[in-house]
Amino acid sequence: MNRPDTGKGAATRADARPSRSPALATFGAPRADDALALVGLSVSYRVRGRERDVLTDVSLRIGRGEAYGLVGESGCGKSTVALAVLRYLAHNGRVKSGRIAIAGEDVLKLDREGLRLLRAHKVSMVYQDPASALNPTLTIVRQLSEAFEAAGASPADALDQAHAMLARVRIADPARVMASWPHQLSGGMQQRVVIAMALASNPTLLILDEPTTGLDATVEAEVLALVAQLREELDMAVLLISHDLGVIARMCERVGVLYAGRLVEEGPTQDVFARARHPYTVGLLRCLPAPGRTRAHGTLDTIAGELPAPGTLTHGCIYAPRCRMADARCHEHAPPPHRMEAPHGEQMSRCHYHERAIDLPVADAANAAEAAEASDIDEIDVRASAQTGQPAVNAAMPVVLRATHLSLTFGHGARSLRVLNDVSLELRAGETLGLVGESGSGKTTLAKLLLGVHAADAGGIVELDGQPLAGRLARRNAQALRALRIVFQHPDASLNRALPVNRLVGRALARAGGERMSSANTARIAGLLDAVRVPIRYLNARARQLSGGLKQRVAIAQAFAGDPRVVICDEPTSALDVSVQAAILNLLARLQRERGVSYLFISHDLDVVRYLADRVMVLYAGHVVESGPANAVLGGPCHPYTETLLNAASATGKQPTRDAAASGTPSTGTGCVFSGRCPRKLGAQCDEIAPPFVSDTDGHRIRCHIPAAELRELQRASAVAPGKS
Structure with a gap:
């Protein structure tokens, strides 16, 4: 198999002088062995009569058979790169300048028929949410065979090839899956089907846009292993877009880092992650909870500030307003693409001070203040933390929530299905209990039993402060409703997108107090938003106008509206990029210190659970198979x-x-x-x-x-x- 050239010849060295034109490419032209080449790509969207640049002078190449990772915060332009490559930009988007070549073909010069043939034979894309990529009204066999027919197969051959492809993506019973509807398959199975459809054309280039977000650890590992194996077998190039830096590190030979539509760093993945040459890359890597790190080691590092709005014009470095190393030179002069030799190839960084970017100060002032707050705990707790590696929770603290012998059965008689079996737990004041397990293990079902969405089978008891809670939500009193709240995985699903922030939080506050909304709650709304670090300028912004991180902060403010005793966090960070995830985890830890609230924290990210949880419970098929202190489990x-x-x-x-x-x-x-x-x-x-x-x-x-x-x-x-x- 032809391996990509990642050494000195991987790219032409650019002039070190600042460029006068934003469309000037960092290398000359596509090469014969490129599966994908972008040369000086700039893309804009027309919004309210004004063009706003979302990509500026992006140049990268992916060799045949190579895996290339594209990382950056939400809003940096990662998905826009994929859509531009496929010419799937929205009606108000356009390529302002640059070149796009796939397997030697100039994509921007293709007519409609040429573009159809390109998509049918040379490039395929796997989207983030497999459920939305599959048509719920068609069986799997119809959708998969259509993909083969589009690639040129006859209907009979398409059926045979569909069956063989499902076996190739390691689906154990292809016939059963082909006869199924999308909703009858698990998330991991749906993703395998989508990958099978993408591979129907035996593409030169496979684009994966956040393909494992929301998948549990075992399914994620299987999907990634499948992609790696198929890439080797088919000599297929992969463009992997992800906010999960661990996935990029495991899957990709080279990585590019996007910030505000600009490629600020690029190089062999091993070199970039071992010695990043741009402060933004350093910041992203430091946001990750390191293996073995817990709250006892202090708050997570975060990247201060926010992304600039699309179309923002700047004379200097686009990252300077958020950079801890920035000086007058950074604010006045845009850095050129500096290129240097690295152990595994050539590395590029758009930073005036790339030689010392790795020495970026560890924390900004806000983090230092939170770290100081975190250290203000009892001496006995300090000793306990040093011995166990976990934040100490006093065993004498009262049990806030107790559940005993919880089971839940759906259906009756021979068609009954027990989804939760004899689960018991205790949650003390100020404690975090991590709940882990694969999708379908019963984690969210347990949360719904505690909240009263479902009523447990006979014999199951839920107690709050020693008093039994009614099994059904409708039968619980106002105090119980205030005491137990939830933060959902997707804030878009829990927030009314048409309402402004002050109304969203005000409604939650009114419900928690059993009263109508009033102007008297304004101060309390402002206090809640300040507690979750939502700037006051967003008070009248509608939910649809907020970033993912801000939406999740508003959702957390809603959960804390009634001063809850227990907050259930159901995958609250799985869809967030690493910088926002770190900020949300720091926020949850700080609110717990300040308010003494207890968390039931559901997650498939074991490093996040290790960082935040005092104890861990492991569920499998509705059974508790292990529980105990987080460091022990x-x-x-x-x-x-x-x-x-x-x-x-x-x-x-x-x-x-x-x-x-x-x-x-x-x-x-x-x-x-x-x-x-x-x-x-x-x-x-x-x-x-x-x-x-x-x-x-x-x-x-x-x-x-x-x-x-x-x-x-x-x-x-x-x-x-x-x-x-």
């Missing part, structure tokens, strides 16, 4: 299912494997519910006998036949020799 020894989640989170994506834990369904017999997928299965004992829930002195409980000491040794051996159990 995530540090091992752990249940084989937890081990599977941790391994998936750190999977390379380069060498896909199919072990016992990567497939199969939950066991329905009398034994361990995980026995059908367990990589450490002992034999008939696991199928026939339910394992005990064994607890150690620290309250770490594992439901497994294998003793904890033996699990520790097995997992240590696997870490030394990956792939062997």
Whole structure:
């Protein structure tokens, strides 16, 4: 297979002098071995009679068979790059200047028929949400066979090829899936189908726009491994757009960093992530919760300020208003594309001070202030944190929320399905309980039981401050409604897009107080928005006008409107870029310190859970298989299912494997519910006998036949020799 040239010859070295024209390319022209080449690409949208630039002088190339990652905050122009490549820009968008070449064809010069043939044979795209990419009114077989027919196959051949492609993307029962409707498939299965449709034309270039956002760790690992394997088999180039820097690090040979429509850094992924040469890249990398880092180590680093509005004109560096290194030179003169040799190829940075960008100060003043607040805790808590690596929660603190023997069954008789089985938990004042598990494990169902959206089966009890709560939301009193609130994964789904911020928060405040909205609440609304760091200038802005991070802050303000005792956070950061995620996590930690609120934090991101949670509970198929202090559960020894989640989170994506834990369904017999997928299965004992829930002195409980000491040794051996159990 032809590998891309990422060394000295990967790009022509640009003149170090500042360019006079924004359309001046950083390299000359497309090459014969380019799957994709952008040369000086500038794109604008016409809004209210004015053209606003969203991409400026973007030049990059992707060699055949190469994987290239494109990263940056939401609004930086990543998806616009993909849409421009396909000529799918909205009616008010246009390419102002530059060239786009796919496999040697000039995309901007193609007529309608040429563009149709290009999309049918040379380039395909996988979108972020597979559910919206599939037609809910058509079966999978109809949609997939259409993709092959568009590529030139006859209807009969299209059916055969559709079946073969589903098998190729590792769907175990292609016939059943082909006969299914989209809503009958899981998110991971839907994404595999969308990938199969994209591969129908055997494309030269595959564009993936946030393909794993919202997927749990095991499904994400499988999808990424699938893409890596197919890329090797088909010698296919991949443009991977993602805000997940870990995914980019695992999947891509080279990476480009976009900021406000400009490519500010580019180079081999290993070099860029090991020694970033632009302050923006450094800032993004520092926003990530490092493995092993918890709140006890201080607040996460964030990037101060906001992206400039599209079309903003600047004389100097576009990043200067947010940069901690900026001086007069940065504000007055735009930096040229500096190119330097790196261990694995050539690296580019648009920064006057690229040699010392890696030495960027660790935190800005706001972070330092929050870190100082975080350190203002009792001496005994400091000692506990030093010993455990977790923020200390006093065991003597009262239990705010207790749930015992919660089960939930849908349907009746032979068609009944138990989705939650005998789950019990306790949540103390000021504590965060992390809830992890794959999609379908019962995490959100448990949250709905606690909130009263569903009523538990007979025998299940939910208590608030020692008093039983009614099973149904409609039967709970105002105090109980104020005490338990929720922050949803997608703020767009929970906020009325047509209402201004003050009305959204005011309505939540009025409901929490059992009163009508009034002007007397203005001060309280302003106080809530200040607490979640929403600038006052957004008070009258409508939800649809806000960025993703601001929407989530408004949603958090709504949740805190009634001074809740417990806030359930259901994947509150999974759809946010890393800089906004860090700010939201810092915000949640600060509000917890200030108000003593408790969190039930649901997430598939184990590094985020490790950072924020005091204790962790692991759900599989509606059963609790492990629970205990976060450092014990995530540090091992752990249940084989937890081990599977941790391994998936750190999977390379380069060498896909199919072990016992990567497939199969939950066991329905009398034994361990995980026995059908367990990589450490002992034999008939696991199928026939339910394992005990064994607890150690620290309250770490594992439901497994294998003793904890033996699990520790097995997992240590696997870490030394990956792939062997």
